[in-house]
Every structure is written in structure tokens, then in C-alpha cells.
Amino acid sequence: xxxxxxxxxxxxxxxxxxxxxxxxxxxxxxxxxxxxxxxxxxxxxxxxxxxxxxxxxxxxxxxxxxxxxxxxxxxxxxxxxxxxxxxxxxxxxxxxxxxxxxxxxxxxxxxxxxxxxxxxxxxxxxxxxxxxxxxxxxxxxxxxxxxxxxxxxxxxxxxxxxxxxxxxxxxxxxxxxxxxxxxxxxxxxxxxxxxxxxxxxxxxxxxxxx
Ligand SMILES: [Fe+2]
Ligand SMILES: [Fe+2]
Numbered sequence: 001x002x003x004x005x006x007x008x009x010x011x012x013x014x015x016x017x018x019x020x021x022x023x024x025x026x027x028x029x030x031x032x033x034x035x036x037x038x039x040x041x042x043x044x045x046x047x048x049x050x051x052x053x054x055x056x057x058x059x060x061x062x063x064x065x066x067x068x069x070x071x072x073x074x075x076x077x078x079x080x081x082x083x084x085x086x087x088x089x090x091x092x093x094x095x096x097x098x099x100x101x102x103x104x105x106x107x108x109x110x111x112x113x114x115x116x117x118x119x120x121x122x123x124x125x126x127x128x129x130x131x132x133x134x135x136x137x138x139x140x141x142x143x144x145x146x147x148x149x150x151x152x153x154x155x156x157x158x159x160x161x162x163x164x165x166x167x168x169x170x171x172x173x174x175x176x177x178x179x180x181x182x183x184x185x186x187x188x189x190x191x192x193x194x195x196x197x198x199x200x201x202x203x204x205x206x207x208x209x210x
Pocket of ligand 2 (some may be wrong): 036040069070
């Protein structure tokens with residue numbers, strides 16, 4: 001087994017209890033935090049592949065930080081998940097004999113990943129890619145499905161309340177473009193087009209004669 005597969009397995013085990021209860025942070029829907037990590041990892045690779053100056057990226061550090069970025073969710077009652085995640089990551093890397101300087105760099109990526117307002121500031125490109133990849137999950141077509149799923153779990157949900165939920169979350173979120181890399185911006189623009197088109201079509205479907 002490769003080292004990244006081992007890390008994925010380690011994180012899966014850490015999150016197993018949390019995911020068993022449907023990922024408490026996402027409330028009523030059955031949301032696997034581990035599956036989110038795998039999707040973010042895939043987005044991260046897509047963003048990385050599209051970079052022109054990818055030789056400047058420490059892809060090993062970025063892979064590790066992405067795998068560990070949300071592993072701290074099991075402890076959110078106690079402290080922010082990014083802090084717990086950084087601690088778990090540090091223990092793991094120390095155990096594996098990584099040098100301190102490297103551990104520091106990787107764990108800083110994990111610790112800072114939630115603070116998305118840093119995205120437009122002077123931060124390492126590895127952190128830019130991790131944040132962008134994280135933002136690309138649960139948005140666009142998938143975001144709309146999650147809106148429908150969450151709203152449908154509410155008591156007295158109707159077709160109209162589902163429309164309003166989509167408007168409040170996916171439509172509103174798609175309006176801004178928080179991405180920084182060229183590829184990230186392109187993907188976001190496409191997600192926005194899909195969300196807007198779907199929303200407008202759905203609104204039209206729900207129109208009724210008074
Ligand atoms: Fe996170
Ligand atoms: Fe995440």
C-alpha cells in the first residue's frame with residue numbers, strides 16, 4: 001500500500017465514529033466527511049494539473065494536508081476542527097519520522113484551511129489550492145442536490161420551500177467567485193452557470209396561474 005493510501009485509511013478510521021452518525025455538522029442528511037475529503041483530494045489534483053507553474057508546488061505536502069484537512073471533525077465540541085486536524089496530522093507525521101520543518105509546513109496548511117478570507121492574501125500556493133479544492137466540493141450541481149436533500153428533511157417541506165432553499169444557498173453562493181487560480185475561476189463560472197440555469201428552469205416549472 002502506498003503512503004497516501006495509508007494516510008487515507010488512517011483518516012477514515014479517525015472519522016469512522018463521526019461519519020457513522022451522519023456527519024453531525026451537516027445536520028439531518030447522511031453526509032460522510034471522509035467522502036468529502038476524497039472529493040476535495042480529486043479537485044485538488046485537477047487544480048494542480050492545470051497550473052502552469054506546478055513545479056513550484058510542494059505536491060507531497062499538499063497531498064498530505066488535503067488528506068488530513070478535515071480529520072478533526074470528531075472533536076468540534078472542544079475546538080475548531082482545523083486545529084484538531086493539525087494536531088492529529090502532526091502526531092502522525094512525527095510518528096513517521098518527518099522532519100520538523102516539513103511537519104510545520106504541512107500542519108500550517110491544515111490549521112489555516114478554514115480561514116477562506118486568506119485566499120486572496122499572500123499565502124503559499126499549496127494553501128490556495130487546498131482552499132479552492134475545499135470550496136469546490138458541495139457546490140454547483142452537488143450543492144443544489146444537497147439543498148434539496150436538506151430541505152426535504154424539514155417538516156412541511158414543499159416544492160416552493162425547496163426553491164427558496166436553493167436560492168438562499170447555492171444561488172447566493174454562486175454569485176461571488178472566491179477562486180484565485182485560472183482553473184479554479186473557470187470551474188466556478190461553470191458551476192454558477194449550471195446552478196443559475198437549473199434554478200431559473202425550476203422557478204419556471206413552479207409558476208402557476210393565479
Ligand atoms: Fe474544513
Ligand atoms: Fe473540507
